[in-house]
Amino acid sequence: MVQGLTTTIELVSLAIAAWCLVSTFRDRPMVVPHLVAMAVLELLLIAQVVVSITMLVGGARPPDTATFVAYLATAALVPPACAVWGFMDRSRWGPAVIAFACLILPVLMVRLEQLWSPGIG
Incomplete structure (x- = not known):
């Protein structure tokens, strides 16, 4: 795990969540800039997946590798x-779905x- 990348994912995710919550409270549907922000977040997550898999293949392994891989896959698939769900819902709740996903990601990153x-935290 790269600490700087993990922190960047957490901060970007929280910023997108705040932006989407503002859209929800303003009764605005999800728009293309929301999707662009999610694409950027997904690229960061893909980078984390690639780095983590590279480290796993290189021999560095967490004590519970299966759980780690499951959390990593979940983090990459949630956004x-x-x-898609948020974009399909053209009401104010579309951005709320995105905000929910973006609030889950920092928790997943901390767990990863x-x-x-395991000795840290």
């Missing part, structure tokens, strides 16, 4: 799934860090 280095 696209919620982006805990699994990678």
Whole structure:
């Protein structure tokens, strides 16, 4: 796990969540800039997946590798799934779905860090 990348994912995710919550409270549907922000977030997550898999293949392994891989896959799949769901819902709740996904990701990132280095935190 790369600490800087993990922190960037957490901060970007929280910023998108705040933006989407503002859209929800203003009764606005999800628009293309929301999708662009989610695409950027997904690219960061894909980078984290590639780095993590590279480290796993290189021999660095967390104590519970299966759980780590499951959390990593979940983190990579939540944003696209919620982006599709949010875009299909043309009401004010579309951005709320995105905000929900973006609030889950920092928790997943913290959990991934805990699994990678169980003595930390």
